[in-house]
Amino acid sequence: MSETAKAAAAKAAPAPDAGRWKALVFIALAQLMVVLDATIVNIALPSAQQDLGISDGNRQWVVTAYALAFGGLLLFGGRIADLWGRKRAFVVGLIGFAAASALGGAATNEAMMFGARALQGAFGALLAPAALSLLAVMFTDAKERAKAFGIYGAIAGGGGAVGLILGGFLTEYLDWRWTFFVNIPFAAVAAAGAYLVIREPEGSRNRSALDIPGVVLSTLGLVGLVYGFTRAESEGWGDSLTIGMFVASAVLLLAFVVVESKVKAPLLPLRVVTERNRGGVYLSLGLAIIAMFGLFLFLTYYLQIVKGYSPVKTGFAFLPMIAGMIVGSTQIGTRLMMRVPPRALMAPGFLVAGVGMLLLTQLEIDSSYAALLLPAQVLLGLGMGTAFMPAMSLATLGVEPRDAGVASAMVNTSQQVGGAIGTALLNTIAASATTSYITDHIGGAASKSQAQLIQLQGMVHGYTNAIWFAVGILVLSAAIAFTFVTAGRPGASPSDTNETTDEDVMVPVIAH
Structure with missing residues (x-):
């Protein structure tokens, strides 16, 4: 690293400050709110549909309105954070998200609900990249960055499952409207804390035209x-x-x-996505999310329809996956990130998750939770947590500060598009296999109970067929991570490796 580059890094990097760790609490809280909102509403959807008189044909818009606004506006939201200031974008995003949540909770008809969900998605598209880019520009020291992104990665990976638990509790014991109202205290605490403690580094704002x-x-x-x-x-x-x-x-x-x-x-400088490491992260992360979103859907249906679990019990059934993600991200990933190159965590992480997914191809109607679902979820959580943490960090590492927001938006975009693809693709595969199975076997049913059994068997057969595809997708994610992600371990000197080191790419000012 040249003396000029070192001086630039020293000037741009903020001095050690405990305030950054306080800021991380509020950033993590906001990220948890956004991530869990993707699944918390799914649990409440049947009750909301009945109360508001939403037709079966239109109910998908409760989910779709949010997904379209969030996915479509992420790049715009990321660039607004770069231009306007990340702290300001973060606080405005939180306030707007809370207001939209209040509107959704108070909805009296389907139009009001759909509008509220679209507004949630729009403000989420401002909030999510601002949160990640704040971490990227505030935590530039390699060791601090590893810890910060370990916490962030655990939340990004496990928040969806937390949403299932919280959604189950609120729907079963209070009312579906509380799946919206619960966002208001989250956002209020995060916005107040962020306003008071976040100090965005000087000179990191983009001054160019939109x-x-x-x-x-x-x-x-x-x-x-x-x-x-x-x-x-x-x-x-x-x-x-x-x-x-x-x-x-x-x-x-x-x-x-x-x-x-x-x-x-x-809006999106092509240098952000054409850099080999970041491109590899975006692609492998998006593919892994395809597998994960499909799994959430299948396991939720399996536990509730086949096993007869209540919404609350279903939520708790996902706890081993959450625990695995937390351990994988904050313990394995954080501890090893300083010692090994990122691909040595990402590729094995995706493969371990693939082994967990492989176990789930053995699902049957009477499968034991303790013997099959629990170990599978632990492996999935450990693998994903271990892979997500270095992926989140590397996706924003080495980006010029003025591009941090849009680089962060690309992480969220790969996740959002991956989620949409995963839900549609794997659900289509499962539905096709289920229909084929039932058509082939229903003729042999001698009674109504046997016909019902064949339908359940067909449903599980469809899930396992789709899960095989998810296994293949995770193997592909591992291969992409191993092939494209070539950054060396943090602190490695150029003489130790021929790859680009994190010490080099961490310099905030990079020559074009």
Whole structure:
């Protein structure tokens, strides 16, 4: 590292300050709120649908309105954080998210509910990249960064399962409206704490003009992509509008790439995604999320429909996965991050998760929770937690401070698009296998009870077929992480490795 680069790093990096760790508490709280909101509402959906008179055909919009706004506006939200200031974007995002949650909890009809969910998604798209980019610019010391991203990675990975538990409790013992109202105290505490303790490093704001064509093309392209996968789940892959959405999305996103390569101040500088390590992280993380989201869906249905678990019991059944993620992220990942290259954590992490997923291909109607589901979830949690932590850190490492928000948005975008793909793709595979199984076996049913048994067997058969695909996706994630992520371990000198070291890429000011 040159003397000039070292001086630039020293100038940009904030002095050791306990305030950063206080700030981490409020950033983590906000991230937990956003992540758990992706699943907490799913538990409450049947009750909300009945109360508000939402038709079966329209109920998907409670989930889809949020997903479209969140996924479509993430890049815009990330760049706004870079231009406007991350602390300001973070606090405004929290306040807006709380207001939208209050509107959803007070909804009296389906239009009010759909609008509230879209607003939640829009403010979430401002909040999520601001949170991650604050961590990226505040924690530049390698050891501190490892600890901070260990905590963040555990929350990002386990928040969805926490949402299932909390959603079950609130729906069963209070009312579905509390799955919205619960966000208000979360947001109030996080916003007040952030306003008081977060100190954004000087000189990290982007002063360039906003790329309006890039905003329009990326938003419409991502909305089309997410909606295409969401519609494919309910209407099928051959539906004309579904195909039209995919075609329109491809054209818009291609136009976006062309525009970004030519404009002076792009919304998404291509250097952010073409850097080998970050590109590998975005791709492997997105694929892993495809596998995870599909699994959440299948296990929830399996436990409630096949096993007859209540919403609360279903939520608690996911605790081993949460525990595994916390241990994998804060203990294994954090402790080893300073000693080994990131791919030595990411690739094995995805493979361990793949082994856990492989166990679940053995699911049957009478499978034992303790003998099969518990060890599978522990392995999944440990693997994902271990892989997520270095992935989250590396995705924003070495990015110029002025691009930290949009680089963080790309992490969230890969997760959001991965979730939409995972839910649609794996659900389609499962439904097809279930239909085929029932068609082949229902003729041999001699009674109504036997027919019901065959239907349950068909359902489980569909899940295991889809889970095999999830296993393959995790193996592919591991292969991509091992092949593309070549950064050396933090602190390694160039003489120790031919790869780019974290010490080099951590310099906030990089020459073009």
